[in-house]
Amino acid sequence: MSLLESASWLLRELEVSASWLLRKSEQAEIPHEALSEHLLVLSQADDGRVQAAALAALGHWREESGAILPALLALSPMASARAAYLAARGKDDEPVIQVKAILQSYAPQTEAVAALTRLWVMQQRAERKTMSLTTLWSVLGSAQVTVMPGDLLPALLQAATDNDVWYDYHESIVRLIQELVQEEEGLLADLLAALQTALDEGYGGCPPAASPWRGWPPAPQSCPTPSTPSARRPR
């Protein structure tokens, strides 16, 4: 715990490994309760990177025991966004309603709009429907969330940013972004700028430009360990 708190870049590794463990584990061989307790503590750490990594890992919980969701909802917009990730996969409607209400109170913050979009798109997906931009605007209006097109783009990008295998959910968000950019041509520049930023940041805070991984196929070396933990940024 103390090591994780002092070396925040380690949290990135924890996030990735814990996330995958949680997604892959069919059997409860992981000490879920102990892990969730630690992660909930870390989700309130002073360091934003520690918070983000802990919240991302919590968002992948397979079996929500009823403790994580309320804890997340009591935190920040970012925590509520992870709660949305958790709730969107659940079968129970009640947590979704609860999460939506909290997120609406945080809107139009980007994290909140992104998380609401995730919930709505996932709901449509469950009904085998694809959400159009017109529908999204309509749902935003019904939820009394006022957001400008220029603010919706980063929210949509954030809604699609996760560590999951690419699937039709991501395709749905891509279609929404396509529609948005076609309607608001000025946003194409913002979209390209966002791509530039994403490529500059690289994967797991290992910027491609500074990485021996640059180029394909990658050189058989590992990502260089930064000289100081602060050299690494969260995704």
Place this chain on the structure above:
Amino acid sequence: MPDAFNTVRPAAEVTALFIAGTEDAGSFNSRRHSILALSCLCMLTPEALAALLAAAHDVDKVQQDAITAAGDFRRLHPGFNQAEALDSLVAAFHGESGAAAYLTAQVLAALGSSPAALQIPGLRGRIAQALSDGVQDAPAVEMVYLLRGDKIEEAGTRAQVLLAALSLVWALPGR
């Protein structure tokens, strides 16, 4: 699509951005979508060709998207010397990699069959000649294998692949 990009950023910058995406070793999704985005510009540059050939050796999803993308490169970049471009493409389809040969054949078919090829005197003829020579030189029984999901599929012999590209260049029936 290329025109839309031109209104917001110089073409070279957009190309460089997508090329950087094709080199993102941390994410195959980044590589596959970047190569598709690159193909929307329709312009074959030396860097785009290198990216396509690298994708031939990538994981199945990237390789498949690169094959889709290859058919959209319908113009040679003005800065890409015609002889140099053809030499690079011919070298690739004579190379060891069957997947790279397949991709190269798709690029040549797209370039050779596009209306833009007619604007460069003799280009279509030279592409056809290169493909024709390739058909004759290719080992008759050498099979091209491509990745499809978790399977490896036969795409025909190298000569058949080049012949199919040649038929597209001359707009021959049969495909």
